[in-house]
Amino acid sequence: MPSIATSEYFFPVFGGEIKERAFYVKQLIGTAFSIGGNYFMTAAHVLKTAEEHDEMALGYYNGTSYEFMKIPQVELFEDIDIGVIESSIPNGKSLKWNSKQLEMSVDVEAIGFPFSLDLENKRIIIRDLKGHIVSAGNIHIEFKGKPTIYELSFNCPRGISGTALLTFAKEPEIKGVVIQSRMVEIETYRVKEIIGDGNKEKTFEKYETTYFGVAIEAASILKMSSKILGGTIEEHLIKHKLLVTN
Numbered sequence: 001m002p003s004i005a006t007s008e009y010f011f012p013v014f015g016g017e018i019k020e021r022a023f024y025v026k027q028l029i030g031t032a033f034s035i036g037g038n039y040f041m042t043a044a045h046v047l048k049t050a051e052e053h054d055e056m057a058l059g060y061y062n063g064t065s066y067e068f069m070k071i072p073q074v075e076l077f078e079d080i081d082i083g084v085i086e087s088s089i090p091n092g093k094s095l096k097w098n099s100k101q102l103e104m105s106v107d108v109e110a111i112g113f114p115f116s117l118d119l120e121n122k123r124i125i126i127r128d129l130k131g132h133i134v135s136a137g138n139i140h141i142e143f144k145g146k147p148t149i150y151e152l153s154f155n156c157p158r159g160i161s162g163t164a165l166l167t168f169a170k171e172p173e174i175k176g177v178v179i180q181s182r183m184v185e186i187e188t189y190r191v192k193e194i195i196g197d198g199n200k201e202k203t204f205e206k207y208e209t210t211y212f213g214v215a216i217e218a219a220s221i222l223k224m225s226s227k228i229l230g231g232t233i234e235e236h237l238i239k240h241k242l243l244v245t246n
Contacts, residue, residue, distance in 0.1 A: 006126050007061035008093045009033060010163060012113045013046050013085075014068065015053030023057050023068040028124065031112030031163035032058060032085055033174075034094040036240030039229060040085040042162030043179050044076040047083040059124065060089045066124055075228045079145030080216055081179050083162070084226055084233075095164065097237055098173040098244040099218040101148075106133045108152065110178045110213070112163035129154050134212055147220035149176075152213030156181045165215040173244060176215040 011034075015027040030046030040058065050056035050071075057068040073086040102108070109130045116125040131153035140149040150165065156178050165176040222234035222243075229236045237243040 006111050006128070008091060009095060010111050010113075010126065011040065011089060011092070012059040012066070012116065012124060012159075013042055013050055013162065014057045014059055015050045015055070016057065016068075017054040023055060025068075025117070025119070026053060028113055028117035028159055030159060030161040031178075033162075033164045034089070034092050035084070035233070036094050036236060036242050038086055038088045039236070040087060040089075041164075041177060042083050042085060043177065044078045044081045044083040045179075046162045047074050047076060047085070048078075058085065058087050058089060060092065062090075073228055075226055077145070077224050080140075080143050080147040080220055080224070082177060082216065082221055082224065084228060086228055094240065094242055095166070095172050095174050096242050096244050097218055097222070098167075098175060099222055101136055101217065101219065102133050102150065102167065102175055104133050104136060106167065107131075108133060108150075108175065108215075109166045109168065110152075110154075110156065110160055110163050110215075111166065112160040112178075114157040114159040116159050127160075129156070129160065129213075131213070136217070140214065140216070145220070148217045149179075150215045150217060151182065152178075152215060154213050155211045156213035156215075174218065176217045177221060178213060178215045180214050181211045182214050 011032045013030045016025045029049045032040040032042040035041050056071050059066045069087050071087050075084045111128045134151040139146050163178050164174040
């Protein structure tokens with residue numbers, strides 16, 4: 001499988017404050033990645049959380065430690081939980097997109113920053129989550145825009161939200177954006193107990209629970225029209241030669 005220098009492609013999104021002209025981290029909220037030019041993509045809910053802080057920033061690794069870049073402008077597409085960021089990362093790199101729908105069982109990866117902020121030891125840990133497509137083409141009814149989604153075989157914890165969903169068949173390609181985890185419950189047992197004289201009833205229930213990661217499919221993202229990009233996401237990617245044509 002081809003490898004990539006992960007810190008050149010994936011960037012933590014922080015909320016914090018400015019003290020004595022320096023950025024102080026309070027929370028690592030999610031993960032962003034470049035979409036060409038000085039623009040990046042993440043999840044809309046990541047940016048909404050970041051905006052609750054005095055300042056928000058993208059982090060990048062300079063070879064020895066993380067530095068921070070301001071985020072002067074964002075655009076939210078809350079209907080499908082996607083956000084676009086204007087910022088600048090020295091030596092940041094972009095991966096190509098491919099909107100062809102993946103089939104079930106295809107291997108995928110999500111690289112980012114789940115539970116990655118260690119303030120006590122002053123370090124940030126980048127992690128690579130790997131699994132496969134469980135289902136494809138489902139409508140994500142939780143979002144007003146009803147995007148089509150991939151369900152993933154692995155859990156997507158806090159901090160990985162907003163990263164790219166990758167395949168590595170030949171060269172690494174972006175197939176969507178990781179958003180969240182979905183909990184699925186199935187009732188496996190139920191019994192009713194009559195208490196006392198029969199006037200009270202108590203029900204005992206047991207559920208089997210599992211979690212799937214959720215990623216918005218690339219096809220639902222490309223058609224979005226962006227004010228700060230001056231056109232659709234697809235047009236922007238074509239401009240920067242970042243869209244694979246099938």
